Amino acid sequence: MSKMKRRQFARQIGLGAAGVLAGSWLRQPGLRIGHGSFQYQVDLNWGALHKGFYPVKDAHEMVQDSLGRLLLLTNHTRNNFLVYNKDGRLLESWGTDFPGAHGLTLKNEGGEDFLYVTDTERNAVFKLTRAGREVMRLEWPQESGLYHAAAAYKPTEVAVADNGDIYVADGYGEQYILRYDSQGRLLQAFGGRPGLQNAHGVAIDTRQEVPTLLVTARQQQLLKRYTMEGEHLEDILLPGAFICRPVVHRSEVYLATIWSGDGRAGSGFISILDASGEMVSAPGGIAPVYGENGLEPMRQAVRVFVHPHDVCVDEDDNLYVAQWNAGGTYPIKLIRV
Amino acid sequence: MKSRNSILCCLVLGAAMLSAQPPAIGHALFQLSPPAVNAPEPFFEDSTILEVLRGQEGTLYRYATVAEGLENATVVKGAVTARESGTFYFQGFHPDFQPSPIEAVTITDVARALTIRVALGQPPSSSYSGKGAQALSNRARGGLQFRTTPDEWLGWEVGTLRLQIYFEGEELPGKLMLGALDDTAAWIFPPKEVSAYQGGRLIGRWSSRPADKGQLAALRLLDIPLAGATAEPIELEVQAAYLPDWHDGAGQRAWIFLDEVLLFPND
Numbered sequence: 001m002s003k004m005k006r007r008q009f010a011r012q013i014g015l016g017a018a019g020v021l022a023g024s025w026l027r028q029p030g031l032r033i034g035h036g037s038f039q040y041q042v043d044l045n046w047g048a049l050h051k052g053f054y055p056v057k058d059a060h061e062m063v064q065d066s067l068g069r070l071l072l073l074t075n076h077t078r079n080n081f082l083v084y085n086k087d088g089r090l091l092e093s094w095g096t097d098f099p100g101a102h103g104l105t106l107k108n109e110g111g112e113d114f115l116y117v118t119d120t121e122r123n124a125v126f127k128l129t130r131a132g133r134e135v136m137r138l139e140w141p142q143e144s145g146l147y148h149a150a151a152a153y154k155p156t157e158v159a160v161a162d163n164g165d166i167y168v169a170d171g172y173g174e175q176y177i178l179r180y181d182s183q184g185r186l187l188q189a190f191g192g193r194p195g196l197q198n199a200h201g202v203a204i205d206t207r208q209e210v211p212t213l214l215v216t217a218r219q220q221q222l223l224k225r226y227t228m229e230g231e232h233l234e235d236i237l238l239p240g241a242f243i244c245r246p247v248v249h250r251s252e253v254y255l256a257t258i259w260s261g262d263g264r265a266g267s268g269f270i271s272i273l274d275a276s277g278e279m280v281s282a283p284g285g286i287a288p289v290y291g292e293n294g295l296e297p298m299r300q301a302v303r304v305f306v307h308p309h310d311v312c313v314d315e316d317d318n319l320y321v322a323q324w325n326a327g328g329t330y331p332i333k334l335i336r337v
Numbered sequence: 338m339k340s341r342n343s344i345l346c347c348l349v350l351g352a353a354m355l356s357a358q359p360p361a362i363g364h365a366l367f368q369l370s371p372p373a374v375n376a377p378e379p380f381f382e383d384s385t386i387l388e389v390l391r392g393q394e395g396t397l398y399r400y401a402t403v404a405e406g407l408e409n410a411t412v413v414k415g416a417v418t419a420r421e422s423g424t425f426y427f428q429g430f431h432p433d434f435q436p437s438p439i440e441a442v443t444i445t446d447v448a449r450a451l452t453i454r455v456a457l458g459q460p461p462s463s464s465y466s467g468k469g470a471q472a473l474s475n476r477a478r479g480g481l482q483f484r485t486t487p488d489e490w491l492g493w494e495v496g497t498l499r500l501q502i503y504f505e506g507e508e509l510p511g512k513l514m515l516g517a518l519d520d521t522a523a524w525i526f527p528p529k530e531v532s533a534y535q536g537g538r539l540i541g542r543w544s545s546r547p548a549d550k551g552q553l554a555a556l557r558l559l560d561i562p563l564a565g566a567t568a569e570p571i572e573l574e575v576q577a578a579y580l581p582d583w584h585d586g587a588g589q590r591a592w593i594f595l596d597e598v599l600l601f602p603n604d
Contacts, residue, residue: 263482264553265522286392300370
């Protein structure tokens with residue numbers, strides 16, 4: 001069976017199964033979630049594929065490229081990448097080399113998109129062209145003197161500054177943020193325990209004149225801000241919200257929140273912070289309320305999500321939510337209303 | 338189709354089959370989240386309170402001391418005061434959503450509990466060593482998310498764990514309770530079996546039942562009646578469970594996470 005025919009067949013099978021099993025329920029008016037001016041309609045069907053053909057172990061992260069395509073990173077080595085158009089149609093699938101694929105960051109450098117993939121099992125960061133060709137690899141930072149073996153290095157996320165500096169969050173390893181120049185030379189390391197615990201995500205905040213670095217300390221339920229040189233500036237307390245990576249879009253920060261409340265399994269939602277760092281909406285969660293002690297502890301309200309691991313925001317402000325440990329499912333789309 | 342959709346459809350279909358009414362249209366595809374119940378003192382000596390925290394707007398919460406028929410149970414209005422050991426079951430209801438899963442909260446009157454000291458036969462994993470053996474006798478529970486209450490949980494990845502329990506006072510023990518974490522997603526299961534010995538003589542045993550796929554994480558308090566106990570120290574033999582067929586790690590050994598040992602005298 002040709003590649004294209006296989007894809008068409010897969011979609012027909014998938015849609016047919018959905019039709020038989022779900023009947024009209026999946027076509028009923030969607031649930032609206034979120035708060036204030038950040039409300040969304042839930043689309044469970046977006047990007048649905050046949051798991052036999054396009055298996056997903058964990059749907060870890062998602063980005064949109066300069067062609068408007070949505071790239072989902074999975075840690076299934078039959079297809080580390082699933083590439084969709086905005087309608088949820090699969091355009092291509094590729095990638096067999098990343099059993100621990102975890103973080104996916106896209107940076108347009110001189111008009112060309114590059115993908116930065118972290119692999120927690122291969123203990124390295126890979127820079128790929130949009131077609132998947134490896135152009136640079138950052139191995140474990142032995143030269144830092146902070147690591148005794150490659151296995152101690154489990155990078156979870158990358159952020160790339162406009163000057164080419166590469167920031168790697170070692171969120172499952174020793175909790176350092178490692179800064180490299182564009183050629184992959186280690187410049188510095190900062191963070192580490194105990195100040196940073198589960199430094200899962202990193203992003204560059206360009207909403208103000210001077211860019212800063214946002215780092216999620218997931219275990220501490222904190223979003224930390226640093227200068228680009230690693231000086232700690234502030235903590236944004238998000239009690240009850242176990243946040244994965246910050247995604248800066250327009251004047252907001254979006255954070256997939258993998259667990260909530262007491263941290264139990266299956267309790268995820270999405271956190272949306274405004275320019276001041278206040279949570280203004282929590283799709284799938286309770287309404288955020290600020291009291292004398294700041295944000296009241298957050299938790300899931302409705303079981304829309306299991307374990308959201310990343311949010312991708314498109315130019316229409318729709319969200320695509322990739323999930324870890326969610327039965328090998330595909331992203332959920334939240335349509336801005 | 339998506340397995341998520343499969344799961345949701347199964348939930349809806351299952352609910353529809355169990356109910357005389359078809360599922361409500363609209364949002365009824367989705368389920369409310371479990372009630373968030375705050376129990377600040379699960380081990381108490383006089384009375385304790387349970388309060389349901391804010392959830393989805395418009396949700397009505399009900400509770401009872403049995404897990405069935407909660408749709409007609411007492412409506413939660415403010416904090417619930419409890420004066421006896423037991424398990425309280427809470428559930429949320431909303432016209433636009435499937436009822437929430439039932440949240441069970443166990444509270445235990447420890448006024449008569451014996452003063453004990455626990456010695457560890459094997460050290461816990463260095464990653465989950467809590468504040469040592471004293472965590473097992475400080476009358477404080479760990480949280481459901483073990484990483485957020487790291488002092489209270491001791492975790493072992495062993496086949497058989499042994500604990501020695503020394504107790505004070507004139508009264509002889511009649512019951513032992515063992516606090517364990519049940520978090521199948523994290524590969525943490527209650528023990529397969531717990532046996533209590535004195536001088537090599539079996540005085541009590543507890544066996545687990547198979548874990549259900551998809552069950553929510555829970556704090557378990559294993560109840561082990563002791564027969565013919567004397568004043569000698571008690572040796573606990575804790576056998577680890579193995580991950581069941583439905584689990585991603587099927588066949589591998591589960592972790593044991595313990596947070597408390599309670600010893601009660603004969604009534």
